[in-house]
Amino acid sequence: MGPLIPNGVITGEWDFVIAILLGIAFGFLLEASGFSSSRNIAGVFYGYNFVVLRVFFTAVIVAMTGLLYFDYFGWIELDKIFILPTYLAPMILGSVIMGFGFLLGGFCPGTSYTAIAIGKLDGILFTVGLFIGIFLFSEAFPLFEDFYYSGFIGNVTLTDVTGIPAGWFAFAFTVIALASFWITMIIEKKVRKNIKEYKF
Amino acid sequence: MKKEKLHNTPHYINPYLGGVLLGLLVIITVYITGRGLGASGAIKSAVVTTADAIYPEGARENPYYSRFISDGHSPMYNWLVFESLGIFFGGLLSGIIFGRVKKFRVEHSPKITSKTRLIVALLGGILFGIGSQFGRGCSSGAALSGSATFSLGGVIVMLLLFGTGYAIAWMFKKLWI
Numbered sequence: 001m002g003p004l005i006p007n008g009v010i011t012g013e014w015d016f017v018i019a020i021l022l023g024i025a026f027g028f029l030l031e032a033s034g035f036s037s038s039r040n041i042a043g044v045f046y047g048y049n050f051v052v053l054r055v056f057f058t059a060v061i062v063a064m065t066g067l068l069y070f071d072y073f074g075w076i077e078l079d080k081i082f083i084l085p086t087y088l089a090p091m092i093l094g095s096v097i098m099g100f101g102f103l104l105g106g107f108c109p110g111t112s113y114t115a116i117a118i119g120k121l122d123g124i125l126f127t128v129g130l131f132i133g134i135f136l137f138s139e140a141f142p143l144f145e146d147f148y149y150s151g152f153i154g155n156v157t158l159t160d161v162t163g164i165p166a167g168w169f170a171f172a173f174t175v176i177a178l179a180s181f182w183i184t185m186i187i188e189k190k191v192r193k194n195i196k197e198y199k200f
Numbered sequence: 201m202k203k204e205k206l207h208n209t210p211h212y213i214n215p216y217l218g219g220v221l222l223g224l225l226v227i228i229t230v231y232i233t234g235r236g237l238g239a240s241g242a243i244k245s246a247v248v249t250t251a252d253a254i255y256p257e258g259a260r261e262n263p264y265y266s267r268f269i270s271d272g273h274s275p276m277y278n279w280l281v282f283e284s285l286g287i288f289f290g291g292l293l294s295g296i297i298f299g300r301v302k303k304f305r306v307e308h309s310p311k312i313t314s315k316t317r318l319i320v321a322l323l324g325g326i327l328f329g330i331g332s333q334f335g336r337g338c339s340s341g342a343a344l345s346g347s348a349t350f351s352l353g354g355v356i357v358m359l360l361l362f363g364t365g366y367a368i369a370w371m372f373k374k375l376w377i
Contacts, residue, residue: 002230002231002232002234003230003231003232003233003234004231004232004233004234005232005233005234006233006234010232015233015279015282016279016282018232018233019279019280019282019283019286020282020283020285020286020289021286022225022228022229022232022233022237022283022286023282023283023284023285023286023287023288023289023290024286024287024289024290024293025225025286025290026222026225026237026283026286026287026290026340027286027287027288027289027290027291027292027293027294028290028291028293028294029218029221029222029225029290029294030287030290030291031290031291031294031295031298031300032212032213032218032294032297032298033212033213033215033218033219033222034210034212034215036291036295036300037210037307038307038321039307039308039309039376040212042375042376043376044362044365045365045366045369045376046369046373046376046377048377051212051215054215054216054218054219055215055216055218055219055222056219056339056343056344057219058215058216058218058219058220058222058223059219059220059222059223059226059344059348060223060344060347060348060358061223062219062220062222062223062224062226062227063223063224063226063227063230063344063348064347064348064350066223066224066227067227067230067348067349070227070231075231076230076231080234081230081234081235081349082234082235082236082349083349083350083351084336084337084341084342084345084346084349084351084353084354085336085351085353086351086352086353086356087336087353088356090334090335090336091334091335091336091342091353091356091357092356092360093331093334094330094331094332094333094334094335094336094357095331095335095356095357095359095360095361095364096331096360096364097327097328097330097331097334097335098327098328098331098332098335098338098339098357098361098364099331099360099361099362099363099364099365099367099368100324100327100331100364100368101324101325101326101327101328101329101330101331102324102328102339102361102364102365103324103364103365103368103369103372104320104321104323104324104327104372104375105320105321105323105324105325105327105328106321106324106376107321107324107325107328108239108328108338108339108340109239109240109242109243109328109332109338109339109340110237110239110284110287110338110339110340112325113239113284113287113288113291114287114288114290114291114294114295115291116288116291117288117289117291117292117295117301118291118292118295118300118301118302119301119302119303119304119305120304120305120306120307121304121305121306121314121318122306122307122308122317122318122321123321125318125319125321125322125325126321126322126324126325126328127243127325128322128325129321129322129323129324129325129326129327129328129329130240130243130325130326130328130329130332131243131246131247131325131329132322132325132326132329133325133326133327133328133329133330133331133332134240134243134244134247134329134330134332134333135247135250135251135329136326136329136330137264137329137330137333137334138247138248138251138262138264138265138333139262141262141263141264142262142263145263145264148334153352153353155351156351156352156353157349157350157351157352158350158351158352158355159350160352161352166350169350181216195377198309198377
């Protein structure tokens with residue numbers, strides 16, 4: 001039956017209504033989890049607040065496992081869903097640049113929108129920066145067009161590349177996530193004892 | 201005194217509850233639309249729209265803009281633009297419910313000034329914007345939704361985005377603690 005829109009169960013005219021409703025739920029969860037604050041987010045890199053790791057890893061393992069169950073029960077055809085393509089070298093470079101942006105800015109795009117919503121000027125500046133960055137990228141695009149399309153492997157999943165069933169990856173991620181929840185809980189307690197700059 | 205302290209504590213939901221709900225939201229989104237959530241795509245649409253409005257000929261010759269320009273409709277008429285509007289309103293709704301919507305302010309570590317924070321936030325945004333184009337998405341579209349659908353590229357972005365953050369955190373310690 002699913003995915004509903006690609007399979008024509010829901011017609012295209014509902015697309016944008018659904019987009020806004022899903023967006024509202026997304027924004028609500030980001031803000032309610034504390035991601036409208038850059039200092040909460042950056043805490044993951046200094047050990048004083050691991051909320052990003054907790055929310056993000058939990059979401060990934062729930063979504064991974066859930067999608068496999070949906071597939072198992074025949075509710076969704078996984079071969080009809082969009083798989084993000086892999087362009088190896090450009091994506092490696094892009095992630096490293098995003099890593100710098102994340103640490104300096106303390107936001108990622110989605111969280112900066114929620115920061116603006118509650119009145120954070122730094123959220124506005126971050127979003128303006130996104131606009132400038134994408135503009136600069138686009139204007140300079142002819143210079144590195146070949147690189148941008150290099151290293152294309154396809155719209156591949158971990159299973160396509162390794163031959164290991166998706167369930168094993170979901171299991172491995174779950175184990176890693178649970179271990180990291182436990183370890184970071186200990187780290188956070190120790191770091192918070194010696195920190196004055198941040199109020200909890 | 202105790203009451204005042206309680207009042208100053210931000211009321212965030214339990215992070216594991218937030219994570220479970222966010223994971224369910226990804227499943228619902230994939231179930232309905234066949235793809236995951238995103239955020240940087242909306243700004244890209246805004247950039248393309250602006251370029252097309254200011255210098256349509258140049259924009260249409262540019263091999264990047266031209267991928268997203270069509271004569272049928274504006275680049276703003278796009279799923280991710282509507283979804284991102286939703287993100288803003290969802291954030292506003294949560295902020296109102298939990299009492300965090302206040303007049304415009306800058307949040308920063310006591311070790312830096314507001315001005316420094318604003319400059320660094322702008323710089324961070326610029327880098328994130330550039331990186332998201334090479335990365336085929338940001339933390340929402342690539343790292344979260346990509347990883348959740350077992351995409352190799354998604355997992356690479358997730359690991360390297362956070363990995364880079366940890367690798368360089370010591371350099372920018374003063375900005376945060």
